[in-house]
Amino acid sequence: MMAVCLRYARSREEAEDLLQDAFIKVFDGIGDFQFKGSLEGWIRKITVNTALRHYKRSSFRPEHNGVEWDIEMAEEPDVYGQLEEEDLMRLIARLPDGYRVVFNLYAIEGYSHKEIADMLGIQESTSRSQLVKARKMLQIWLTENKKIAV
Amino acid sequence: MNRRYPVDELFRSRLEHHSVEPPMQVWQRIEESRRRAGIAAGPSRLSILWIAACTVAVLAIPRSEWTPRLAPVVQAAATAPAATPAAEIPVRQEARMEPAGILRDVMQQVAPVLSASLPARMSIKDALEPVPAVIDAANGEARQEEAIAANDAPATWNADPLPVRSDIGLLQRARSFPEASKCATFKNMGVRFHVELTASPDLAFRRLAPAGDTPEEIAYAEKREQSEQPLYNYSFNARIAASTRFGLSLRTGVQYAQINEQLRFVTETEQRFTIINIIGPGGNVVGVDTVYETIFREKTIRNRYRMLNVPLLAGYEVPVKRWLFSAHGGALVNILFRQQGSMFQPQGEMPVDFSLLEQEGVPAFEKHLGIGWYAGAGVAYKLRPKLQIMVEPHLRAFPRSFTGPQHPVRQNYTQGGVALGLRYQI
Numbered sequence: 001m002m003a004v005c006l007r008y009a010r011s012r013e014e015a016e017d018l019l020q021d022a023f024i025k026v027f028d029g030i031g032d033f034q035f036k037g038s039l040e041g042w043i044r045k046i047t048v049n050t051a052l053r054h055y056k057r058s059s060f061r062p063e064h065n066g067v068e069w070d071i072e073m074a075e076e077p078d079v080y081g082q083l084e085e086e087d088l089m090r091l092i093a094r095l096p097d098g099y100r101v102v103f104n105l106y107a108i109e110g111y112s113h114k115e116i117a118d119m120l121g122i123q124e125s126t127s128r129s130q131l132v133k134a135r136k137m138l139q140i141w142l143t144e145n146k147k148i149a150v
Numbered sequence: 151m152n153r154r155y156p157v158d159e160l161f162r163s164r165l166e167h168h169s170v171e172p173p174m175q176v177w178q179r180i181e182e183s184r185r186r187a188g189i190a191a192g193p194s195r196l197s198i199l200w201i202a203a204c205t206v207a208v209l210a211i212p213r214s215e216w217t218p219r220l221a222p223v224v225q226a227a228a229t230a231p232a233a234t235p236a237a238e239i240p241v242r243q244e245a246r247m248e249p250a251g252i253l254r255d256v257m258q259q260v261a262p263v264l265s266a267s268l269p270a271r272m273s274i275k276d277a278l279e280p281v282p283a284v285i286d287a288a289n290g291e292a293r294q295e296e297a298i299a300a301n302d303a304p305a306t307w308n309a310d311p312l313p314v315r316s317d318i319g320l321l322q323r324a325r326s327f328p329e330a331s332k333c334a335t336f337k338n339m340g341v342r343f344h345v346e347l348t349a350s351p352d353l354a355f356r357r358l359a360p361a362g363d364t365p366e367e368i369a370y371a372e373k374r375e376q377s378e379q380p381l382y383n384y385s386f387n388a389r390i391a392a393s394t395r396f397g398l399s400l401r402t403g404v405q406y407a408q409i410n411e412q413l414r415f416v417t418e419t420e421q422r423f424t425i426i427n428i429i430g431p432g433g434n435v436v437g438v439d440t441v442y443e444t445i446f447r448e449k450t451i452r453n454r455y456r457m458l459n460v461p462l463l464a465g466y467e468v469p470v471k472r473w474l475f476s477a478h479g480g481a482l483v484n485i486l487f488r489q490q491g492s493m494f495q496p497q498g499e500m501p502v503d504f505s506l507l508e509q510e511g512v513p514a515f516e517k518h519l520g521i522g523w524y525a526g527a528g529v530a531y532k533l534r535p536k537l538q539i540m541v542e543p544h545l546r547a548f549p550r551s552f553t554g555p556q557h558p559v560r561q562n563y564t565q566g567g568v569a570l571g572l573r574y575q576i
Contacts, residue, residue, distance in 0.1 A: 023176075089165065
């Protein structure tokens with residue numbers, strides 16, 4: 001749960017708040033769990049929903065990063081083999097809020113753009129656009145990391 | 151490997167099952183939050199029953215369900231030295247004590263309920279006992295997880311206490327359920343609420359029937375029929391709809407409906423006569439003719455019947471892609487009925503205002519219309535994720551006559567229309 005919260009939050013403090021909210025919801029809703037799926041999935045779903053609710057409620061400010069989108073996407077994954085999970089978490093945390101949420105939901109949780117659009121109340125095209133931008137941004141940072149490593 | 155989007159694959163593979171140890175103060179904050187919210191007193195009775203039912207369901211799963219996963223652990227446990235109580239060994243329990251305490255509270259709430267349903271050889275006390283640690287044969291370190299698994303072993307089912315000995319054990323057991331691609335559903339998450347705002351032009355089919363068989367009553371009914379003509383009608387609805395995932399839906403809210411008619415009657419007649427001279431061939435007046443003309447002065451008064459109703463509707467909905475087809479029906483509870491206009495009286499030659507009749511203590515209309523019925527079939531199309539446009543053909547009627555029991559004519563309406571509006575998920 002903590003790892004999921006960290007992926008959706010801007011900071012560790014925010015992630016701890018999310019974890020607290022999510023855990024209380026798990027506790028309150030344990031009676032509603034119907035054993036039709038995995039308990040882990042159920043708890044994960046509650047955690048993600050808590051993070052999304054927090055995301056919507058806090059009406060995040062637009063964030064500008066000034067990155068130019070001219071990086072090719074065909075990077076070999078092997079070059080990232082040395083990256084630790086904490087490094088990846090830090091990169092995700094650097095993403096603007098909208099990008100981070102969409103990237104988490106699509107790339108890691110496995111939701112479709114339609115499901116994401118329904119969950120966030122946005123257009124499917126917006127979800128696709130934010131995902132592409134998030135990918136490119138991560139690609140840039142990963143490339144920078146690679147240069148530093150070399 | 152996702153070759154097209156290696157970034158996705160990189161993050162998914164590395165972070166999907168990545169876990170982070172939460173700091174200790176989070177558990178303390180959770181406990182404090184629960185105490186502040188009064189949750190610490192324990193879940194509600196209904197929740198306890200649900201937890202009890204779920205736990206009993208877990209216990210009721212056949213032993214064979216557990217055996218394959220636990221078999222290797224049983225062997226390891228069998229070769230390990232005798233188990234030692236947890237209190238005697240300094241295992242890494244500090245970091246896990248707080249979360250265990252929370253779930254333990256739930257188990258303690260559940261305990262009285264479970265007592266009746268557990269097999270006689272198991273006791274709740276045993277079930278709530280701390281998990282004993284196991285000494286690793288090689289280095290003597292205590293390993294909590296193996297101890298938990300050892301307690302789950304089917305070999306100890308008959309002789310040892312209840313397999314679910316701790317919240318951690320409970321979580322591990324639940325985790326052994328078949329993994330689903332999607333997580334479990336909530337039983338109370340299937341209800342969706344929508345606000346529906348619609349407006350509808352209506353047609354009103356009026357029935358004027360004499361209250362009795364007397365010639366006067368029949369004549370009066372005909373007189374009203376001829377003097378009053380229908381005009382446009384309309385209605386507005388503001389409803390809240392609750393839809394379950396099974397398709398059942400309930401609706402309530404407020405409905406305003408207005409029926410408009412016009413009363414046409416002759417206020418006065420005027421006779422006009424014209425004297426015409428008849429001129430002969432020589433230009434002389436050879437005679438005089440008098441032409442009489444009768445002129446009717448007609449007046450029109452608009453009658454309005456206003457109703458405020460509360461719909462109590464039940465129905466069924468079928469979503470098909472972006473479309474939603476629904477049918478619903480139920481009661482309309484009239485909470486306000488007001489009239490404005492005039493009508494002929496049985497004995498009078500001129501119309502009388504409704505309010506005047508009321509002031510004279512002989513009101514023509516009812517104060518309330520009681521309970522009517524409503525039936526509608528709707529089609530909604532999703533414009534945005536939470537916004538739908540909807541069309542709803544409908545019929546409604548009130549069995550009770552608009553006119554009072556003393557009035558010689560019974561006046562009923564059946565109204566129909568096509569409502570157009572918006573539906574927004576809240």
